[in-house]
Amino acid sequence: MRITLDQMVDILKAAAESSRLRILSLIARGDLTVSDITEILNQSQPRVSRHLKLLMEAGLVERYQEGSWAFFRISDDEDVREFVQGIVSRVRQNDAQVERDLERLHAVKQRRQERASAYFSRNAASWDELRKMHAPDKAVEDALITAIGNKPFQSMLDLGTGTGRLLELFAPLYRRGIGIDLSREMLAVARANLDRAGVSHAQVRQGDIYAPPLERDSFDLITMHQVLHYLDEPGQAIREAARLIRPAGRLVIVDFAPHTLEFLREEHAHIRLGFSDQQIAEWFEEAGLDLETAKAFEPRHAADAALTVKLWLGRDRRLLIADQPPNVLQGEAV
Secondary structure, X not given: OOOOHHHHHHHHHHHOOHHHHHHXXXXXXXXXXXXXXXXXXXXXXXXXXXXXXXXXHOOOXXXXXXXXXXXEEEOOOHHHHHHHHHHHHOOOOOOHHHHHHHHHHHHHHHHHHHHHHHHXXXXXXXXXXXHOOXXXXXXXXXXXXXXXXXXXXXXXXXXXXXXXXXXXXXXXXEEEEEEEEOOHHHHHHHHHHHHHHOOOOEEEEEOOOOOOOOOOOOEEEEEEXXXXXXXXXXXXXXXXXXXXXXXXXXXXXXXXXXXXXXXXXXXXXXOOOOOOHHHHHHXXXXXXXXXXXXXXXXXXXXXXXXXXXEEEEEEEOHHHHHOOOHHHHHHHHO
């Protein structure tokens, strides 16, 4: 971290206290509420809140609201995250206090998973009905992996993250992942799934896809999986996503090709009945993206009530243009 001496002293003072170091160790493994931390540390809520306030003032921890709940996470600043991970990783995992904290953390996450499973079970029949109408999820996921490749990158954003599946799928590639969704119930499912998969370098947050609470030019990869057909203004969502992409970064959309299954509007809240390649290309163009890939996945069964899944990959063109040789750019200007 390239900061002043006084700033470093403040940061070290904030971290150099037993309870606060325990809190950092816990939050480094996933976002937690005050109630979660209070239960794990077996301390009063005012005392825990005081520790969190000091950690926030030092810039180590951030707070975000999700309905009536407030969650705490390690700062989004990459240098801060590396600093905290470096401290936490040097604490012995077989320390008696650490072992007790991790046991209680496991219990907290186990309850999350039970609540998420209950919600998932209540809606499973509806989701299974839709899955039968289109290509298997594995075929789409395999194509996503091929399209993205195996080169590591810094950051990923999954808009409309749902169950958090894409954050889990690409976890080996990114250093920091964020998922955004409006539904608190789906966020609970995503947290449980990421916990179960051992993905601690991704967090999910409540947020509006039209106004993600994130800084522009922050992500190398942004995904929108089966999201656009729920939106009144898909083009606006694409433009907002493009604003967050770093130069030469990528936006991947998975959704349905145009269809005429009107019952999906009434029974599954679909607003748009699929998208054509031309429409996606126009929206990409408006957002400053080049459409590089358009791939179709035919339904598993030929039937009247069947859906073709599409995968579109767009790339931010800023760095690509900057990389052109000077004579090429001059020729185009002429």
